[in-house]
Amino acid sequence: MSNVVSALNGVSRSGIAVVEETGLRGMVTVRGDLASKAMGKALKDVIGAGVPEVRQISSGDKGAVAWMSPDELLVICDHGAADEVVAALNAALAGAHVLVVNVSDARAVFKVSGQSARDVIAKVAPVDLAPEAFEVGMMRRTRFAQVPAAFWMNANESFEVICFRSVAQYVFDLLAVASAEGSEVGFFN
Amino acid sequence: MLTLQCPYCGVWAEETELHAEGEAHLKRFGPGSDDEAFEAYLFMRENPKGVHFERWRHSNGCGKFFHAARSTTTLEVFGTYPAQTLEPPQEIKDKISAKYPGWSWREFA
Numbered sequence: 001m002s003n004v005v006s007a008l009n010g011v012s013r014s015g016i017a018v019v020e021e022t023g024l025r026g027m028v029t030v031r032g033d034l035a036s037k038a039m040g041k042a043l044k045d046v047i048g049a050g051v052p053e054v055r056q057i058s059s060g061d062k063g064a065v066a067w068m069s070p071d072e073l074l075v076i077c078d079h080g081a082a083d084e085v086v087a088a089l090n091a092a093l094a095g096a097h098v099l100v101v102n103v104s105d106a107r108a109v110f111k112v113s114g115q116s117a118r119d120v121i122a123k124v125a126p127v128d129l130a131p132e133a134f135e136v137g138m139m140r141r142t143r144f145a146q147v148p149a150a151f152w153m154n155a156n157e158s159f160e161v162i163c164f165r166s167v168a169q170y171v172f173d174l175l176a177v178a179s180a181e182g183s184e185v186g187f188f189n
Numbered sequence: 190m191l192t193l194q195c196p197y198c199g200v201w202a203e204e205t206e207l208h209a210e211g212e213a214h215l216k217r218f219g220p221g222s223d224d225e226a227f228e229a230y231l232f233m234r235e236n237p238k239g240v241h242f243e244r245w246r247h248s249n250g251c252g253k254f255f256h257a258a259r260s261t262t263t264l265e266v267f268g269t270y271p272a273q274t275l276e277p278p279q280e281i282k283d284k285i286s287a288k289y290p291g292w293s294w295r296e297f298a
Contacts (some may be wrong), residue, residue: 055198069251070197126203141198142206143249 004079007108007168015179017114021172022160025109026063026082028075030089032098034067042092046085047075057139057152066139066152079104108168112175113158119185121151121159123178131188145174191264196271198251206249213242213256214276214295238262240285240292242277245269258285 004024012020032039040051048060051073057066063077063085077085082104089100112120122129124144134140134153141150147170149163163171191204200206212234218226235241241261246254256274258267258281265288268281276297285292292298 055200067198069253126206140200141250148249 004105007165008172011172013172013176013179014114015176015181016116016184017112017120017179019120019172019175019179020111020113021168022109022111024079024104025107026075026077026079026085026102026104027107027162028077028082028085028089029068029101029103030073030075030098031071032093032096034071034073036096038093038096039098042089043073043075045092046088047077052139055139056137058137066150068139068141068150106165107162108165108171110161110163110172110175111158112161112179113156114179115189116179116184116186117157117159118188120175120179121161122187123185124174125149125151129188144171147171191259191266193245193257193266193269195247195250195253196255196269197253198247200247200250202247202250206247208246208248210244210246210254213244213272214297235295237294240267240289240294242294242297244272260288 006021006023008021010021010023012018034051043049043051043065047063047065049058049065052058052065052067055067057064063075066074066076068074075085082102086100086102093100118129125142127140127142128134136153136155139150139152143149144163147163147167149161149171151159151161153159161171192201193207194201215230218230239260239262241259243257243259244254245257254272255269256272257269258277259265267284270278270281282297
């Protein structure tokens with residue numbers, strides 16, 4: 001068995017916010033009819049979370065489910081559990097027109113935390129990050145400077161960012177510069 | 190900067206999150222069609238001063254294609270709508286009519 005490593009091996013940098021690669025994360029792409037009863041039941045049974053509303057992320061005891069597009073969800077779970085989740089979802093959705101695939105190693109995950117986390121994200125993405133506009137439970141696919149990325153916010157105002165693994169170094173460098181010491185914007189607090 | 194609302198995910202996306210995908214409502218002519226129709230499908234595009242219908246893709250977002258109706262002179266956006274349609278919704282046509290009475294664009298008016 002090969003030794004599985006995350007894209008940047010858990011690198012971190014701290015300035016006005018702490019930017020860290022969170023390490024391995026299980027991710028499963030689910031495509032199909034999101035409104036179907038079977039989909040809702042399968043996710044409830046396997047993850048413990050319901051189908052999220054448009055641009056939302058819902059969480060359950062075994063992970064979270066993020067809305068990616070009108071026919072696509074991203075299930076986020078433990079890295080080791082991804083294959084089991086795929087098998088369980090495939091079994092639960094047998095007969096339906098769906099695609100369930102393990103994409104855990106396709107992406108890198110970063111965490112941006114600290115008082116100025118909103119500022120840091122707002123510097124690199126064309127998204128309204130005012131506290132009343134972006135709240136816990138929202139999922140936003142967008143771009144970070146020149147590459148596609150997506151992020152959501154945890155309860156403690158820390159952000160989790162996902163991007164493709166091939167651009168992990170770029171995104172980390174970008175976030176590191178955006179969170180450099182002394183670069184506070186202070187627009188949101 | 191141009192800001193369009195993606196009809197699928199509801200995001201008010203600015204231009205850099207989107208990708209322009211040319212003219213909307215093109216009718217395909219493939220094998221078996223005559224040369225003139227095929228040429229028109231491939232090359233003949235509207236280049237209006239005023240009302241225009243375009244296809245956009247929310248490329249740095251939900252990834253879906255949608256249509257937008259806007260004015261090329263004032264940059265006013267009349268609305269966006271899903272791409273699974275053969276003509277613009279009446280509500281958007283009415284909005285355009287209010288601003289540009291007697292407008293026409295290809296077969297729409």
